[in-house]
Amino acid sequence: MKKIYKFIVVLVFLTGTLSCNKDFLDETPQDFFGKENAFKTDADFTASVNNLYRLVRNEFYTVNDFQPFHYLYRTDLGYDITVGSPNLISDYNPTTGIQGSHWTNLYKIIAEANTINSRIPASSMTNANKTLFEARARFFRAFAYRSLVYLFGGVPLVLEETVVEKTDYVRATKKEVLAQIIEDLKFAAANLPAIGAVKDGEISSLAANHLLAEAYIADGQYQNAVDAATVVIDDPATDLMTARFGSRSTVTPGDPYWDLFQVRNQNRVSAGNREAIWVIQMEPDVIGGGASTAAGSQNGVYALERVHAPLVRDLRINSVPAFTWPVGDYTGGRGVGFLAPSQHFRETIWQSDYNNDIRNANHNFVRDFIGTNPLSPYFGQVISTKNPPAGAVGINGAIVAGKNDRAFYPYQSKATTPFTHPTNLYTNPASTDAIKKLELKSGAGGTYRDEYMFRLAETYLLRAEAYLGLGNNTGAAAADINVVRARANASPVLPGNVNIDYILDERLRELGVEEKRMLTLMRLGKAFDRVSRLNPVYTSVMQPHFNLWPIPQVEIERNRTGKLDQNPNYN
């Protein structure tokens, strides 16, 4: 028996040594970080802030070919021309409507910003950097809350990193949310670097002030709004671009407004653009560039060209296609004709200065197309939406002057990048044929260019809104509007004609598809009024309660131990 004991002792010893060290079962991530080691240094926090930029770009531009355009459809600007009769009850259904992903995306920005803020105190950064990163995080948090509060009204206000399960949220008031936004932006404006001191694409003190002006307006603090906007306007580093500039400054036809939207012309450092306040960065086929030419136009690229340019492929004149398609010129690249302009955006707003406002010039608002099909008698000829040729048939039947057809409607050329698509999207870039060398691959359709989130022209229009809000200064409001109009060679507006509708129309003229129009209308509570009045497609289906989107039903259900009240009339 002794032998057995010996054996067992040996065995126990053996297994004891085999059981290695105590940390055998410790879990060490191999290809990702943990919170405990990801928030120490400047580089760590920089990575988190980089992600905030990425999240913003994703939500507002690149996620796919429909979500970013929830900010444009169902507004006074345009509508989805492929939808026979819009069903807004469906679109704004709390369960299946369009709002869900936006709510989630915006709160993700807030959560990431809160994590940065909560982790700063224990980091190894210098005090100066701690303040700087806090300012950055708070800017993005304010930016996300601002979108939420316009779209949904008062929403749950979360200001700390969430580290445990939480299901008892309640909605703050709109006033409380706006107060938080203003507080965050004041901090950001005070602590972010000057616009000349940041990299292209980075937020600055001026970006914070621009957003602050808007938030003050939303909160009814008009004098504060004027002051914040004035900081931006009076900054010596900012000016409207009034002279030709940038990569295509010698191309005609062209003008300074047109130059603003040419490839590589948006950034301050590289292009000398002094009008840009905050530019969303896109760079083709670079990791993090947000503008893949390989993924097709439905993912990973800003699909504005695809969505807004008409599907000219299907325009036939006397049964002959007028265009080869897709061609990267003013025929709209590889547009597929989803977002057609409302009559208001297309015609009404331009009436006073139809021929002199450069923003309505054909190279900026394309109404006349040049035939590209060599087999058509209209090859090289103007085919105009204003005066379409007899025998022109599109997708919805015969083309009628002044009426949209999916195959043929006027569009803002800033949706595309005529003649300057990324080289690898051309099918025969080496061709000597003027049309053939511009032929695009079937995966084209993205807008491969940086995008303005904020631009000084908008700051002027915000200040005009603030002056209007003060109630006694339409003269100052008119003066601001006229700065913008003057650059566009449009006639000045008289102070007596300035009202909120005029400013909203001016924003359409100046910003058009560049603007997140839904946010503007909902900030002002004007969605129902403007859309039902000015976009007849929606007139019969627009309802007053659509001035706020519904809280996503799934959020109400997941918030098990609290109560998130639904917005009125959604149940």
Place this chain on the structure above:
Amino acid sequence: MLLLLIFPITVFAQDRTVSGKVLDESNLPLPGASVKVKVGTGSASTDVNGAFKIRVPQGGATLVVSFIGYVSKEVAVSASATTVTVTLVPEAKSLSEVVVVGYGTQKRSDVTGSVASVDLQASREVPNTNIAQYLQGSAPGLNVGVATNAGGTPPIQIRGQNTLSGSTSVLIILDGIQYNGSLSSINPDDIASIDVLKDASSTAVYGAQAANGVILITSRKGQANQPPRIAFSSAVTTQSPTTDLRPMNREEYLADIREAYYKEAYLEPDFTRPNPAFNVVDKVDPSNRINPTTLKPNDYDWWEEGTNRGLIVENSLSISGGGDRVNYLLSGSLVNQKGTIVNDHFKRKTLRANLETKALNWWKIGLVSSGSFVNQDGSEPAFGSIIRMSPLLTPYDESGNLIVNPTNTLELNPFTTYYVDDRERNNYYFANIYSDIDFPFLKGLNYRLNFGNNLRNTERAFASLYASNLQGEASRNYETYYDYMFDNILTYSKKIDKHDLAGTLVYGVSERKFSSSQARATGFTRLNLSYNNLSLGTNQFSTSAAYKEALEYQMARLNYKYNNKYLLTATLRRDGFSGFAKNNKYGIFPVVAAGWVMSEENFLKDVPFIDFLKLRIGYGEIGNQAFRYSSLDRVDVKDNNNNPYAYIFGDGGSSAFAQHVATLGNPDLKWERTKGSNFAVDFNLFGSRLNGTLEYYLNNTEDLLFDVLIPTITGFDRIPSNIGQIRNQGFEASITGNIMKKKDFSWTSTLNFATNKNSIIHLTGVDANGDGKEDDIVGSNLFIGKSINVVYHYQTNGIYQLTDTRLPGFPVGSLRVVDQNNSGTITTDDRVFLGKREPAYRISLRNTFGYKGFTLSTFINSVQGGKDGYLGNDNPSYFRDDNSIRANNVAGLDFWSPANPNGTLPRVVDGTRSPFEVEQWRDRSFVRLQDVSLSYNLPGNLIKKIKAQNVSFYVSGKNLVTWTDWKGWDPEPGLINNIPHSTATPNNIYGRSIAGRPVMKAFTLGVNVTY
């Protein structure tokens, strides 16, 4: 002395010869039976007539007659007798066989837990390339689905769904070692036995990974002292879909477009009289026209082009045998399968070497090893895309060139995949080296050491001119997975009088490591070098990933048997897993189980029809482990496709990398725990005519691992948690009748039946809404008192006709949703419980008939939903937009239109979508004639002539007939384990949608030869 003259060779003077015959219970000769002299060296075996001759010592002797599957018999031969006739009676097979239990084997009659053995022989002749397919319907409670791709592994589940978000994988033990590779890598011909541990008392020896049951697979070994046995088998199988779904042809497609424009194609007001002015050419997608007034003339069958008759060719060869000290098995096999979809290939080569040597009388060392090389090269056309292509389009132009974008959209010609390079290889290596010591100084003490190793290398390479938006893309991807398992097993067994004692101690560790790297380039002007030179691509990307996890465990088990009557098993297992939170790494799992062999009791001993009767009762606790890293706050730097998160600042700037907090960790995450009870009776009656097992089980699972959905206000949509309790209970029966056994004819029948019912007992334990009852988690589709996969959805009631009054937002032709609360509008409050996705019961019946050399086997399998179970979502719907006009669809769909007012499927044509995507749930119940096989064994004299041991031929069919009311693709595919995360809709059960894939009907011709 006369005999001496006849047998002059080697006959010792004092020996004599006895001749005889061995018969079975039906008085039929038993060839191959072994006859030995009990004291002495003489031995013989019977010939085809059951006859033998044996030398015995002078005087009286005792012969021991044995035959596999029969009770051995000792026969006394008197000093004067020269002939003897011995009749053997069959052992109840289910009792005599040795079954594999965890860390050891047991005689069936001694088992206290619920262990089912799979009848492999019955399935060998059916076209199965994956051993999981053998398991289908083979044991009650073992639920195996069907695979729809070549060589695929079907989903496997044992005794219902025990978890919400925990692992649902069944634990697979291959020759004692946990096997984490794909079952598709295993050569079915190498497998000797498969046993399934079903209840907690038997699985708990594997503790924390056993929550979903254990499948123990044992590969074949050579026998000691056996001359080389060479076995060759070969089979050819052809396959075709069980369903006749196909895309619409030209005529049907155009008719469908006409209906989609019924407001123009027919006259007002009722839209049933055709409008003569309507011309469908105006409405088709422009890609379908030559010019605005002329349709393309084609009626092209994309389906025909993209599918072919499936073909499987299998060959395997093995050599086994052994001497006194060494035994061996060497085998190799080749499988070549072409799936029904063109380019869905599966080729597998396997090699196996199992060796064991008795280095010393008390020490065995051995190696169980295999290599498996799977080749799935080739890129199949997207199945949905084949259906979606209009019959007016063709894949090739007049000169035979591929049309890359037939529809002028982003959708590629599905047959572009014919022109890509696609390499997909999986190499699996398995080696278990063991040392087995029977300590000479103490009989019954054994120490076994297993060192098992699994290695998988995956190589994927791809090159396509059409990928990446026609810029060309090529990539290479390598993955390596390695795990080892190091087990120390100490057993001691001792018999003292009527007491049989056996103790087992186990200590083991295991680690699993994975790493992958991928290189990808896009933008090729030349792709001639395929994926072999990625540096020709303009844009280059590389990614990598890795993980590691570890386990450590101890187990102690005691088996006790008294007088072959009373059985007791007690086990304690302690498990540690790296995937749990710091303070909850370990869990302890106890078991106790008892058996009572009633037939050994005196009061039953004399009951003539009871051969064997045993009651079993067991209780055990088992765990389920979380997924690695799930308790951690994950700060991730890439998305699910391994693309790094990054941004860029400035024109021409470089990547600025980013990080985000991807998951909300839970530092308290701990083991999910199932407490399972099992009650069973095993019986063998009427002289082994009727035997079987009846079982009832009750499993309560607590602290369920569940990703609780939380408001995205948090920045996350879920958190891994331990919540609530679910209960699974079920009844299982497996009954075999040896109905007839005559001279030339036999008939055996096995019936398997299983029910399982699961229900949620508790969830969060919170009553936040103050209604006095614990709250449901509606957002996760979890409801107290309901089954896990309950269907909580809108009820429909027909389709809105032209003149119907409609609820707000619902267009003509859409499904009419029942307004349960009569509020005048449909909200989420109108959802009701429509049923559940779980079946009510499963039943299967196998019949085997033997006539002379012929064996006919039939296998019928059925899954039934009962009143409101086994629901699947089959909801084709039509919404007219330019995509649906352009797309073809499955033929024969009964869409509503004014001309078809009784159509059952919604068709909406006026551009207004319904506010809800309403699902239609239908019963998937089916009965299937799953296997039929007919085999013929060459008669003995013929075999003798060619010096073989056995030669058989067979033909078989699989999935020959399916009876079901389910429409669309086969009712059975789809995960059995549906985890309700954010949606109640399983995305893997296909009705008449283009997303499905066919299940195969197959015919096989095969031959087995053994020398």
